[in-house]
Amino acid sequence: MCKGVAITGIGAISAIGNNAQENYDALVSGKIGISTISKINTVHKDDIMVGEIEMTNDQLKEKLGIAKGDAISRTALLAMFAADEAILQAGITDINDYETGLISGTTVGGMDQSEKYYFEYFESEENWGHINGLHAGDSTQKLAAHIGLIESFASTISTACSSAANAIMLGARMIKSGQLDRVIVGGTDSLCKFTINGFKTLMIQSDTYNTPFDDNRKGLNLGEAAAYLVLESDEIIKKNKRTILGYVKGYGNANDAFHQTASSDNGDGAVLAMEKAFKVSGLKPSDIDYVNAHGTATPNNDLSEGRALLRTFGDKVPEFSSTKAFTGHTLAVAGGLEAVYSVLALQNNIIYPNLNFKTPMKEFSLLPQTTVKKKELRNVLSNSFGFGGNCSTLIFSKEA
16 A cells, blocks of 8 residues: 655646746746636626636647647646646656546536537537537546546546545545556636626625735635646656655545535534544644645635634644635635645745735634745645535645
8 A cells, every 4th residue: 555645746727827837936926817807708897806817728729739629628728738737747758657547626617618609509519519518527538538548547526616625635545545556636627607607696706806814805706727736656656766746645525514605604614624634644733834725715714714723723823825816716726726836835945925915804813924935844734615515625745
């Protein structure tokens, strides 16, 4: 049985960068990716702000060597772009040389394309290729084909905003149990009218820059992204002398069964997820050097997560921050994107700033880290909480 789950490759594309390094540079330089909507024809163009990726679908297809006319959703294209980077960094030349799997999280699926043809669905078969790409598993299937996985384990996870975190957790468990030698894990989501309209109905989108953990927070900014990590077993590391970027040390998932969209007021699910992650990792709360918080800037999440941090760490909550003020809330990708950020934080011994924070919340005295801080990091905890009460925590470490 594998003792450690090593991370050998990372890849990311978001509103602040087209690769992992560009994302890191933006985080430490304060470059944000939030703006008014420019690429989607929606009546909400002036109502909200989002985190859009600059590249168009045609530009993505050109870089990926895909014909313009191919019926591939933006969600799948972003996945291919980020996964290619992770695989390249890991130094994998034959994806099928070991028992390799793919686990990808998404919520949007192919809705960005299928919604364009919704009204013509029963009138013509011309656009059925786009319509049939709606389901969440389509992006995973297309990604598997793109990277050349043959008759391998490929699975899609859709647990709202904890999807990619759960993909990483499942991947780590499958390596530790000996079911896979290597697994590509993460998530992908694109912006579309369906998502924008849905969150508009919930009245939790902000018309300005989101302000995580601020008492005057108005809500979240949606974002699009894709992020993937390559996880490999001890055997592969030993045989191929891989460069190790970090380890998946702990993981935990819980459901507070509180509400369809809101988290428990006291952070019950979050506390359970963190406790499970500590148990798996063998670490104590005092071993955590930085918390990459879920921090969506919604009234419910930040109150719930703040209380969960206090219940878990007591009066010794480590430095924490939310990076969603840079990228927007990337939904299913959040746990994957912030896993990449956590690995980069470990490598560079850097804590990212929690942008836009001005006024402490009146419910407690927690203060996020608001400037870039250099600090020796050994263990980073990352939280991801989804609709339906699905709460996940990951712990990334320098040592197995």
